[in-house]
Amino acid sequence: MKGLLSLTVFLPLAAALAGAVVPRSREKYVKWAAAGVAAVVLGLSIWIYVHPSWNALTETYPWITDVDFQIQCKFKVDGISGAMLVLTALLTLISIACSWNSIRTHVKEFYILLLALETGMLGVFVAYDLFLFYVFWEVTLIPMYFIIGAWGGPRRMYASIKFIVFTVAGSLFMLAAIIYVAYEGRSFDLETLTAAGDGVKVPADVRDWLFLAFFFAFAIKVPLFPLHTWLPDAHVEAPTAGSVILAGILLKMGTYGLIRIALPLFPRSAETFAVPIMILAVIGIVYGALMALAQGDIKRLIAYSSVSHLGFIVLGIFAGNVDAMQGAIMGMVNHGLSTGALFLLVGVIYDRTHKRGVDDFGGLAATMPRYATVFLITTLSSIGLPGLNGFIGEVLVLIGTFAAQPWIAAAAALGVIFGAVYMLRLYRAVFFGRVSNPANAEGPDLTFREMAYLVPLIILMVALGVVPGLLLSKTRDAAGGIMRALGM
Numbered sequence: 001m002k003g004l005l006s007l008t009v010f011l012p013l014a015a016a017l018a019g020a021v022v023p024r025s026r027e028k029y030v031k032w033a034a035a036g037v038a039a040v041v042l043g044l045s046i047w048i049y050v051h052p053s054w055n056a057l058t059e060t061y062p063w064i065t066d067v068d069f070q071i072q073c074k075f076k077v078d079g080i081s082g083a084m085l086v087l088t089a090l091l092t093l094i095s096i097a098c099s100w101n102s103i104r105t106h107v108k109e110f111y112i113l114l115l116a117l118e119t120g121m122l123g124v125f126v127a128y129d130l131f132l133f134y135v136f137w138e139v140t141l142i143p144m145y146f147i148i149g150a151w152g153g154p155r156r157m158y159a160s161i162k163f164i165v166f167t168v169a170g171s172l173f174m175l176a177a178i179i180y181v182a183y184e185g186r187s188f189d190l191e192t193l194t195a196a197g198d199g200v201k202v203p204a205d206v207r208d209w210l211f212l213a214f215f216f217a218f219a220i221k222v223p224l225f226p227l228h229t230w231l232p233d234a235h236v237e238a239p240t241a242g243s244v245i246l247a248g249i250l251l252k253m254g255t256y257g258l259i260r261i262a263l264p265l266f267p268r269s270a271e272t273f274a275v276p277i278m279i280l281a282v283i284g285i286v287y288g289a290l291m292a293l294a295q296g297d298i299k300r301l302i303a304y305s306s307v308s309h310l311g312f313i314v315l316g317i318f319a320g321n322v323d324a325m326q327g328a329i330m331g332m333v334n335h336g337l338s339t340g341a342l343f344l345l346v347g348v349i350y351d352r353t354h355k356r357g358v359d360d361f362g363g364l365a366a367t368m369p370r371y372a373t374v375f376l377i378t379t380l381s382s383i384g385l386p387g388l389n390g391f392i393g394e395v396l397v398l399i400g401t402f403a404a405q406p407w408i409a410a411a412a413a414l415g416v417i418f419g420a421v422y423m424l425r426l427y428r429a430v431f432f433g434r435v436s437n438p439a440n441a442e443g444p445d446l447t448f449r450e451m452a453y454l455v456p457l458i459i460l461m462v463a464l465g466v467v468p469g470l471l472l473s474k475t476r477d478a479a480g481g482i483m484r485a486l487g488m
Helices: 006-022 023-050 079-098 107-126 130-138 141-151 158-184 190-194 203-222 232-239 240-265 268-294 296-316 322-353 369-382 387-402 407-431 448-466 470-483
Strands: 059-062 073-078
Touching: 006 023, 006 059, 006 073, 006 079, 023 079, 023 107, 023 387, 059 141, 073 130, 079 107, 079 232, 079 322, 079 448, 079 470, 107 130, 107 141, 107 240, 130 141, 130 158, 130 190, 130 240, 141 158, 141 240, 158 190, 158 203, 190 232, 190 240, 203 240, 232 240, 232 296, 232 322, 240 268, 240 296, 240 322, 240 470, 268 296, 268 407, 296 322, 296 387, 296 407, 322 387, 322 448, 322 470, 369 387, 369 407, 369 448, 387 407, 387 448, 448 470
Parallel strands: none
Antiparallel strands: 059 073
16 A cells, blocks of 8 residues: 555646646546546545555655755544545545536636645645645645635635635744744654654743644634634635535644644643633634524525534534544534535525525425425534434534533533524525525526535435444544543
């Protein structure tokens, strides 16, 4: 299996570079090639995830060696990164499928950017060298900037610039912290820096500041309240594929960074700031839900629901026990499936009507029964109905948080209630409400292509709800290792 991880990471980038030399007269072949490469990457990711020796898969290649402490291309996979590899590959392939007919200008460039973005995302989840992690982290910014700015809505330039300013600002803090940590630890290797236990060895008077630098960068990406303001604009203006990738993967890079880097490097600082961060997470949970309740644009509603759902994930990360951490990891996957599916469904109806207001529809259950059924299952998944994937993650987070801070868990539970209110109210208005415009209520039902990329998400929502061990059994050891690093 030597080379399998690096092949999985760099195959999309290689395809993107090859696509760049294809003449514009043959750009349709780039679209087909992108779909084929994304399918191969999905197959490789699943193979890595299910293979018996997947958790021993490590690859190290020399990169920058003529310095005092070497920078390596070091890749490693565990239960958490393995799950994120599969989710990234799946949503990238689905994003290509959902864009098949809706992207009509600069087709070649769009799919090249999607493939380059996939390499950046995959690299973030398997990089075990801090410098390499930062490179992949930055690689994801430019493709998403252009996807929003070139193929987005009327205010796309404002949204794309806001996205890049926020994320680059956080990245600069992270880069400064990485340089300091590497200088003190004489290495960029994440395992070397944490090998002695109790985090990286840095002076006590700067340890908390370094943690906060990493936390700030990751919190912007999550985004955690009050650093969330770039997200609704980015979602509303992005094309459907951009929203799916943004919600399903890019936001999880922030929570993954907290789990993989911030906590292992600075366990004592994480413990010191745990309660304030949990309070911010709860504020985000309630605030995001209330803001979603007030929205008239379906896409903006789902964007604010992401602020609420990601608050649950951050809450589980800092609760300080394995149950909550397992819930947070499962929440990362669940949110990618359910919210990714919601953005796909909004894209379906927008392609037909060029409308996405809550009050623009009504009565769709009668004219689009397949669409109504898929939307209902996704809605129930999003609000955490028992038997679907969203339930297990939220319950584990609340159980773990209650064991650590009961009053914070009680406040967070309000988010579950508000989440059910805004999603069920949305569903009632769109599918059973008064028909506000007959033309919008008479669109064709889901096509075969649309069903082909939505049904796998529905299957995973049900499978993870009924058999959560499909994921939790893979992530248990990694979650336990992080808790042991924290001394818990």
